[in-house]
Amino acid sequence: MQHDTFGHEIGLAEQWLEKSALPLWQSQGIDWEKGGFFDALDLVTGVNSANRKRLRVITRQIYVFSQAAKHNIPQAREAVLHGIDFIFSRARHPQGAFLSNFDLDGNAVGDQRDTYDLAFVLFALAQAYSITQDPKLAQEALSLAAFFSKVLSHPRGGFVEGIPAEKPRRQNPHMHLLEASLAWVGCGEKTVFPALAHNLVDLFKNHFFDPETGAILEYFDDSLGRSGPDIREAVEPGHLFEWVWLLDQYESLTGQTVPYLDQIYDFAHRHGVDRKSGFLFGEIGLDGSLHDAKVRLWPHAEWLRAEAAWKRRHPEADPDRVRQAFTALWRFLETERSGLWFEHYDPENGGFQKGPVPASSLYHIVGGFKGLKIWE
Numbered sequence: 417m418q419h420d421t422f423g424h425e426i427g428l429a430e431q432w433l434e435k436s437a438l439p440l441w442q443s444q445g446i447d448w449e450k451g452g453f454f455d456a457l458d459l460v461t462g463v464n465s466a467n468r469k470r471l472r473v474i475t476r477q478i479y480v481f482s483q484a485a486k487h488n489i490p491q492a493r494e495a496v497l498h499g500i501d502f503i504f505s506r507a508r509h510p511q512g513a514f515l516s517n518f519d520l521d522g523n524a525v526g527d528q529r530d531t532y533d534l535a536f537v538l539f540a541l542a543q544a545y546s547i548t549q550d551p552k553l554a555q556e557a558l559s560l561a562a563f564f565s566k567v568l569s570h571p572r573g574g575f576v577e578g579i580p581a582e583k584p585r586r587q588n589p590h591m592h593l594l595e596a597s598l599a600w601v602g603c604g605e606k607t608v609f610p611a612l613a614h615n616l617v618d619l620f621k622n623h624f625f626d627p628e629t630g631a632i633l634e635y636f637d638d639s640l641g642r643s644g645p646d647i648r649e650a651v652e653p654g655h656l657f658e659w660v661w662l663l664d665q666y667e668s669l670t671g672q673t674v675p676y677l678d679q680i681y682d683f684a685h686r687h688g689v690d691r692k693s694g695f696l697f698g699e700i701g702l703d704g705s706l707h708d709a710k711v712r713l714w715p716h717a718e719w720l721r722a723e724a725a726w727k728r729r730h731p732e733a734d735p736d737r738v739r740q741a742f743t744a745l746w747r748f749l750e751t752e753r754s755g756l757w758f759e760h761y762d763p764e765n766g767g768f769q770k771g772p773v774p775a776s777s778l779y780h781i782v783g784g785f786k787g788l789k790i791w792e
Protein backbone atom coordinates (compact mmCIF):
# COMPACT_ATOMS: atom_id res chain seq x y z
CA MET A 417 0.00 0.00 0.00
CA GLN A 418 1.53 3.30 -1.12
CA HIS A 419 0.39 4.96 2.11
CA ASP A 420 2.71 2.70 4.12
CA THR A 421 5.88 2.96 2.07
CA PHE A 422 7.11 6.10 3.84
CA GLY A 423 8.12 7.78 0.58
CA HIS A 424 7.87 11.24 2.13
CA GLU A 425 10.12 10.36 5.08
CA ILE A 426 12.61 8.52 2.85
CA GLY A 427 12.79 11.57 0.57
CA LEU A 428 13.53 13.88 3.50
CA ALA A 429 16.13 11.50 4.93
CA GLU A 430 17.97 11.03 1.63
CA GLN A 431 17.96 14.74 0.92
CA TRP A 432 19.28 15.56 4.39
CA LEU A 433 22.05 12.98 4.13
CA GLU A 434 23.13 13.56 0.55
CA LYS A 435 22.72 17.31 0.26
CA SER A 436 23.58 18.44 3.78
CA ALA A 437 25.06 16.01 6.27
CA LEU A 438 27.51 13.96 4.20
CA PRO A 439 28.99 16.95 2.32
CA LEU A 440 29.37 18.84 5.61
CA TRP A 441 30.88 15.96 7.59
CA GLN A 442 33.11 15.10 4.64
CA SER A 443 34.49 18.62 4.38
CA GLN A 444 34.57 19.51 8.11
CA GLY A 445 34.52 16.20 9.96
CA ILE A 446 37.55 14.39 8.49
CA ASP A 447 41.07 15.31 9.48
CA TRP A 448 42.80 14.38 6.23
CA GLU A 449 46.03 15.93 7.42
CA LYS A 450 46.52 14.52 10.93
CA GLY A 451 44.38 11.42 10.60
CA GLY A 452 41.02 10.22 11.78
CA PHE A 453 37.80 12.15 12.28
CA PHE A 454 36.88 15.11 14.46
CA ASP A 455 34.85 14.41 17.57
CA ALA A 456 32.36 17.30 17.37
CA LEU A 457 31.47 20.27 15.17
CA ASP A 458 30.31 23.68 16.31
CA LEU A 459 26.54 24.08 15.90
CA VAL A 460 26.89 27.52 14.32
CA THR A 461 30.16 27.51 12.37
CA GLY A 462 30.24 23.81 11.51
CA VAL A 463 33.97 23.53 12.27
CA ASN A 464 35.73 21.21 14.70
CA SER A 465 35.10 22.21 18.30
CA ALA A 466 36.70 19.28 20.15
CA ASN A 467 40.25 18.92 21.38
CA ARG A 468 40.29 15.14 21.28
CA LYS A 469 39.85 12.19 18.96
CA ARG A 470 38.26 8.91 19.99
CA LEU A 471 38.35 5.35 18.71
CA ARG A 472 34.56 5.27 19.18
CA VAL A 473 34.09 8.08 16.70
CA ILE A 474 36.69 6.82 14.20
CA THR A 475 34.91 3.45 14.08
CA ARG A 476 31.41 4.92 13.87
CA GLN A 477 32.40 7.24 11.02
CA ILE A 478 33.78 4.21 9.16
CA TYR A 479 30.23 2.80 9.31
CA VAL A 480 28.75 6.10 8.06
CA PHE A 481 31.11 6.39 5.12
CA SER A 482 30.88 2.67 4.26
CA GLN A 483 27.15 3.07 3.89
CA ALA A 484 27.71 6.18 1.79
CA ALA A 485 30.30 4.33 -0.34
CA LYS A 486 27.74 1.62 -1.11
CA HIS A 487 25.58 4.40 -2.46
CA ASN A 488 28.47 5.76 -4.56
CA ILE A 489 28.84 9.01 -2.64
CA PRO A 490 32.13 10.56 -3.88
CA GLN A 491 35.15 10.19 -1.57
CA ALA A 492 33.23 7.99 0.87
CA ARG A 493 35.43 4.97 0.18
CA GLU A 494 38.55 7.09 0.74
CA ALA A 495 37.10 8.22 4.07
CA VAL A 496 36.62 4.58 5.11
CA LEU A 497 40.24 3.68 4.24
CA HIS A 498 41.42 6.82 6.02
CA GLY A 499 39.62 5.68 9.19
CA ILE A 500 40.99 2.14 8.94
CA ASP A 501 44.48 3.53 8.49
CA PHE A 502 44.12 5.52 11.75
CA ILE A 503 43.07 2.40 13.66
CA PHE A 504 45.99 0.31 12.39
CA SER A 505 48.69 2.97 12.48
CA ARG A 506 47.78 5.07 15.56
CA ALA A 507 45.53 3.00 17.81
CA ARG A 508 47.24 -0.39 17.99
CA HIS A 509 48.22 -1.37 21.54
CA PRO A 510 51.52 -3.28 21.84
CA GLN A 511 49.85 -5.91 24.04
CA GLY A 512 46.92 -6.45 21.70
CA ALA A 513 43.69 -4.70 20.70
CA PHE A 514 43.38 -0.91 20.33
CA LEU A 515 43.58 2.25 22.40
CA SER A 516 40.57 4.51 22.93
CA ASN A 517 41.73 8.10 23.33
CA PHE A 518 43.89 10.49 21.30
CA ASP A 519 44.78 14.15 21.12
CA LEU A 520 44.06 16.24 18.05
CA ASP A 521 47.39 15.24 16.49
CA GLY A 522 46.40 11.59 16.80
CA ASN A 523 48.80 10.79 19.66
CA ALA A 524 47.48 8.27 22.17
CA VAL A 525 46.27 9.66 25.49
CA GLY A 526 46.33 7.17 28.37
CA ASP A 527 46.42 3.44 28.08
CA GLN A 528 42.76 2.49 28.13
CA ARG A 529 41.41 -0.37 26.06
CA ASP A 530 37.65 -0.15 26.29
CA THR A 531 35.39 -3.10 25.52
CA TYR A 532 32.61 -0.89 24.19
CA ASP A 533 35.01 0.82 21.78
CA LEU A 534 36.62 -2.48 20.78
CA ALA A 535 33.18 -3.83 19.85
CA PHE A 536 32.99 -0.86 17.51
CA VAL A 537 36.36 -1.78 16.00
CA LEU A 538 34.94 -5.19 15.08
CA PHE A 539 31.90 -3.44 13.66
CA ALA A 540 33.99 -0.98 11.63
CA LEU A 541 36.17 -3.78 10.25
CA ALA A 542 33.01 -5.54 9.02
CA GLN A 543 31.78 -2.34 7.40
CA ALA A 544 35.08 -1.73 5.62
CA TYR A 545 35.24 -5.40 4.61
CA SER A 546 31.77 -5.16 3.11
CA ILE A 547 32.98 -2.57 0.62
CA THR A 548 36.56 -3.79 0.00
CA GLN A 549 36.51 -7.58 0.64
CA ASP A 550 40.09 -7.10 1.85
CA PRO A 551 41.07 -10.37 3.66
CA LYS A 552 43.38 -8.43 6.01
CA LEU A 553 40.30 -6.84 7.59
CA ALA A 554 38.79 -10.27 8.25
CA GLN A 555 42.08 -11.49 9.78
CA GLU A 556 42.23 -8.43 12.04
CA ALA A 557 38.64 -9.07 13.13
CA LEU A 558 39.37 -12.71 13.97
CA SER A 559 42.43 -11.79 15.98
CA LEU A 560 40.46 -9.12 17.88
CA ALA A 561 37.71 -11.68 18.51
CA ALA A 562 40.41 -13.98 19.94
CA PHE A 563 41.52 -11.10 22.21
CA PHE A 564 37.93 -10.79 23.42
CA SER A 565 37.75 -14.45 24.33
CA LYS A 566 41.27 -14.80 25.78
CA VAL A 567 41.77 -11.46 27.52
CA LEU A 568 38.44 -9.69 27.96
CA SER A 569 36.12 -12.54 28.85
CA HIS A 570 34.84 -12.46 32.43
CA PRO A 571 34.99 -15.68 34.48
CA ARG A 572 31.32 -15.24 35.38
CA GLY A 573 30.09 -14.75 31.84
CA GLY A 574 30.25 -12.00 29.26
CA PHE A 575 33.13 -9.55 29.05
CA VAL A 576 34.87 -7.14 31.39
CA GLU A 577 34.39 -3.42 30.74
CA GLY A 578 37.94 -3.03 29.44
CA ILE A 579 41.52 -2.77 30.60
CA PRO A 580 41.41 -1.49 33.31
CA ALA A 581 38.07 -3.19 34.08
CA GLU A 582 35.71 -0.57 35.45
CA LYS A 583 32.60 -1.16 37.55
CA PRO A 584 29.67 -1.64 37.37
CA ARG A 585 29.34 -4.07 34.51
CA ARG A 586 26.91 -2.95 31.79
CA GLN A 587 24.73 -4.48 29.13
CA ASN A 588 25.75 -1.70 26.69
CA PRO A 589 29.14 -3.06 25.47
CA HIS A 590 27.59 -6.51 25.07
CA MET A 591 24.81 -5.03 22.95
CA HIS A 592 27.32 -3.38 20.63
CA LEU A 593 29.34 -6.59 20.49
CA LEU A 594 26.21 -8.37 19.29
CA GLU A 595 25.79 -5.66 16.67
CA ALA A 596 29.38 -6.21 15.51
CA SER A 597 28.99 -10.00 15.47
CA LEU A 598 25.87 -9.72 13.36
CA ALA A 599 27.68 -7.40 10.96
CA TRP A 600 30.26 -10.17 10.42
CA VAL A 601 27.54 -12.80 10.09
CA GLY A 602 26.07 -10.54 7.40
CA CYS A 603 29.49 -10.58 5.68
CA GLY A 604 29.31 -14.39 5.54
CA GLU A 605 31.63 -15.30 8.45
CA LYS A 606 30.38 -18.69 9.57
CA THR A 607 32.19 -19.82 12.70
CA VAL A 608 33.45 -17.32 15.27
CA PHE A 609 30.82 -14.60 14.97
CA PRO A 610 27.62 -16.70 14.80
CA ALA A 611 28.82 -18.47 17.98
CA LEU A 612 29.57 -15.13 19.65
CA ALA A 613 26.14 -13.80 18.66
CA HIS A 614 24.39 -16.86 20.18
CA ASN A 615 26.45 -16.51 23.33
CA LEU A 616 25.51 -12.81 23.67
CA VAL A 617 21.81 -13.47 23.10
CA ASP A 618 21.95 -16.16 25.83
CA LEU A 619 23.57 -13.63 28.13
CA PHE A 620 20.82 -11.17 27.27
CA LYS A 621 18.13 -13.73 28.05
CA ASN A 622 19.70 -14.86 31.33
CA HIS A 623 20.88 -11.53 32.73
CA PHE A 624 20.00 -8.27 30.95
CA PHE A 625 16.35 -8.98 30.17
CA ASP A 626 13.79 -8.88 32.97
CA PRO A 627 11.11 -11.44 31.95
CA GLU A 628 8.59 -10.20 34.50
CA THR A 629 8.32 -6.72 33.05
CA GLY A 630 9.82 -6.91 29.55
CA ALA A 631 12.44 -4.29 30.51
CA ILE A 632 16.21 -4.43 29.99
CA LEU A 633 18.47 -3.40 32.85
CA GLU A 634 21.65 -1.36 32.34
CA TYR A 635 23.94 -2.08 35.32
CA PHE A 636 25.15 -5.29 36.94
CA ASP A 637 27.43 -6.65 39.63
CA ASP A 638 30.38 -8.94 39.05
CA SER A 639 28.23 -12.02 38.45
CA LEU A 640 25.88 -10.08 36.18
CA GLY A 641 23.32 -10.04 38.97
CA ARG A 642 21.73 -6.92 40.42
CA SER A 643 22.68 -7.01 44.08
CA GLY A 644 24.91 -4.49 45.78
CA PRO A 645 24.51 -0.82 46.66
CA ASP A 646 26.24 0.47 43.53
CA ILE A 647 23.92 -1.26 41.12
CA ARG A 648 21.38 1.30 39.93
CA GLU A 649 18.10 -0.04 38.64
CA ALA A 650 17.97 1.85 35.36
CA VAL A 651 16.22 1.22 32.05
CA GLU A 652 16.93 3.31 28.94
CA PRO A 653 14.09 3.45 26.39
CA GLY A 654 16.65 4.11 23.62
CA HIS A 655 18.36 0.83 24.45
CA LEU A 656 15.03 -1.03 24.57
CA PHE A 657 14.40 -0.02 20.98
CA GLU A 658 18.01 -0.72 20.01
CA TRP A 659 17.63 -4.28 21.32
CA VAL A 660 14.33 -4.68 19.44
CA TRP A 661 16.10 -3.85 16.21
CA LEU A 662 19.15 -6.01 17.00
CA LEU A 663 17.13 -9.05 18.03
CA ASP A 664 15.07 -8.70 14.88
CA GLN A 665 18.35 -8.71 12.92
CA TYR A 666 19.56 -11.71 14.91
CA GLU A 667 16.41 -13.62 13.99
CA SER A 668 16.70 -12.88 10.31
CA LEU A 669 20.45 -13.54 10.08
CA THR A 670 20.59 -16.71 12.16
CA GLY A 671 17.10 -18.17 11.78
CA GLN A 672 16.73 -18.39 15.58
CA THR A 673 13.51 -17.15 17.16
CA VAL A 674 13.46 -14.67 20.00
CA PRO A 675 10.12 -15.08 21.78
CA TYR A 676 10.39 -12.08 24.13
CA LEU A 677 10.75 -9.39 21.47
CA ASP A 678 7.09 -8.33 21.71
CA GLN A 679 7.41 -7.88 25.46
CA ILE A 680 10.34 -5.46 25.08
CA TYR A 681 8.54 -3.47 22.39
CA ASP A 682 5.41 -3.21 24.55
CA PHE A 683 7.32 -2.13 27.65
CA ALA A 684 9.15 0.53 25.63
CA HIS A 685 5.87 1.92 24.32
CA ARG A 686 4.03 1.73 27.60
CA HIS A 687 6.68 3.52 29.66
CA GLY A 688 9.36 4.98 27.40
CA VAL A 689 7.49 7.58 25.36
CA ASP A 690 6.77 11.05 26.72
CA ARG A 691 3.25 11.65 25.36
CA LYS A 692 3.54 15.37 26.03
CA SER A 693 6.71 16.08 24.04
CA GLY A 694 6.58 13.17 21.58
CA PHE A 695 10.18 12.27 22.53
CA LEU A 696 11.47 9.31 24.50
CA PHE A 697 12.45 9.59 28.14
CA GLY A 698 16.16 9.35 28.86
CA GLU A 699 15.85 6.89 31.74
CA ILE A 700 13.05 5.07 33.54
CA GLY A 701 12.80 2.45 36.29
CA LEU A 702 11.92 -1.22 36.16
CA ASP A 703 8.39 -0.27 37.27
CA GLY A 704 8.14 2.25 34.42
CA SER A 705 8.55 5.28 36.71
CA LEU A 706 10.35 8.31 35.32
CA HIS A 707 14.00 8.71 36.35
CA ASP A 708 15.13 11.33 33.85
CA ALA A 709 13.19 13.10 31.11
CA LYS A 710 16.39 14.60 29.62
CA VAL A 711 17.21 12.70 26.48
CA ARG A 712 19.77 12.64 23.69
CA LEU A 713 19.25 12.40 19.96
CA TRP A 714 20.45 8.82 19.51
CA PRO A 715 17.52 7.03 21.26
CA HIS A 716 15.19 8.48 18.63
CA ALA A 717 17.24 7.04 15.78
CA GLU A 718 17.07 3.65 17.49
CA TRP A 719 13.34 4.13 17.96
CA LEU A 720 12.93 4.78 14.24
CA ARG A 721 14.76 1.67 13.11
CA ALA A 722 12.95 -0.47 15.69
CA GLU A 723 9.59 0.82 14.43
CA ALA A 724 10.58 0.20 10.82
CA ALA A 725 11.64 -3.36 11.72
CA TRP A 726 8.42 -3.81 13.66
CA LYS A 727 6.33 -2.72 10.68
CA ARG A 728 8.11 -5.29 8.51
CA ARG A 729 7.48 -8.03 11.07
CA HIS A 730 3.85 -6.97 11.46
CA PRO A 731 2.58 -5.50 8.18
CA GLU A 732 -0.76 -4.78 9.85
CA ALA A 733 0.90 -2.52 12.50
CA ASP A 734 -0.06 1.15 12.63
CA PRO A 735 2.26 3.07 10.23
CA ASP A 736 1.86 6.16 12.39
CA ARG A 737 4.23 4.63 14.91
CA VAL A 738 6.99 4.79 12.30
CA ARG A 739 6.04 8.37 11.49
CA GLN A 740 5.96 9.32 15.16
CA ALA A 741 9.53 8.08 15.62
CA PHE A 742 10.66 9.75 12.39
CA THR A 743 9.15 13.07 13.48
CA ALA A 744 10.86 12.89 16.86
CA LEU A 745 14.25 12.28 15.23
CA TRP A 746 13.63 14.89 12.58
CA ARG A 747 12.96 17.58 15.19
CA PHE A 748 16.53 17.11 16.48
CA LEU A 749 17.81 17.78 12.95
CA GLU A 750 15.95 21.06 12.44
CA THR A 751 18.85 23.36 13.20
CA GLU A 752 19.80 26.55 11.41
CA ARG A 753 22.53 24.75 9.54
CA SER A 754 21.21 21.64 7.85
CA GLY A 755 23.45 18.61 8.38
CA LEU A 756 24.00 19.38 12.08
CA TRP A 757 21.74 18.56 15.02
CA PHE A 758 20.76 19.26 18.59
CA GLU A 759 22.15 16.45 20.73
CA HIS A 760 20.34 17.14 24.00
CA TYR A 761 16.68 17.77 24.81
CA ASP A 762 15.74 18.88 28.30
CA PRO A 763 12.03 19.53 28.79
CA GLU A 764 12.66 21.31 32.12
CA ASN A 765 15.22 23.64 30.70
CA GLY A 766 13.96 25.18 27.47
CA GLY A 767 13.92 22.09 25.24
CA PHE A 768 16.81 21.66 22.78
CA GLN A 769 20.27 22.59 24.09
CA LYS A 770 22.56 24.47 21.75
CA GLY A 771 25.80 22.57 22.32
CA PRO A 772 28.55 21.09 20.15
CA VAL A 773 27.37 18.48 17.65
CA PRO A 774 28.95 15.11 18.53
CA ALA A 775 30.12 13.09 15.55
CA SER A 776 29.25 9.92 17.46
CA SER A 777 25.55 10.41 16.65
CA LEU A 778 25.81 10.37 12.86
CA TYR A 779 26.13 6.59 13.02
CA HIS A 780 22.77 6.43 14.80
CA ILE A 781 21.09 8.81 12.34
CA VAL A 782 22.32 6.84 9.31
CA GLY A 783 21.25 3.58 11.01
CA GLY A 784 17.81 5.02 11.79
CA PHE A 785 17.30 6.27 8.25
CA LYS A 786 18.58 3.01 6.79
CA GLY A 787 15.90 1.27 8.82
CA LEU A 788 13.46 2.97 6.45
CA LYS A 789 15.33 1.30 3.57
CA ILE A 790 16.85 4.46 2.16
CA TRP A 791 19.58 3.91 -0.45
CA GLU A 792 18.12 0.54 -1.45
Ligand SMILES: O=P(O)(O)OC[C@H]1O[C@@H](O)[C@@H](O)[C@@H](O)[C@@H]1O
Nearest residue numbers: 472588655714774775776777780
Ligand atom coordinates in the same frame (compact mmCIF):
# COMPACT_ATOMS: atom_id res chain seq x y z
O1 LIG B 1 30.53 8.82 23.67
P1 LIG B 1 29.22 9.39 23.30
O2 LIG B 1 29.31 10.33 22.16
O3 LIG B 1 28.50 9.96 24.49
O4 LIG B 1 28.35 8.18 22.84
C1 LIG B 1 28.10 7.18 23.75
C2 LIG B 1 26.66 6.79 23.71
O5 LIG B 1 26.44 6.23 22.46
C3 LIG B 1 25.19 5.74 22.23
O6 LIG B 1 25.26 5.11 21.03
C4 LIG B 1 24.73 4.75 23.25
O7 LIG B 1 25.43 3.53 23.10
C5 LIG B 1 24.94 5.31 24.61
O8 LIG B 1 24.63 4.34 25.55
C6 LIG B 1 26.33 5.81 24.79
O9 LIG B 1 26.47 6.43 26.03
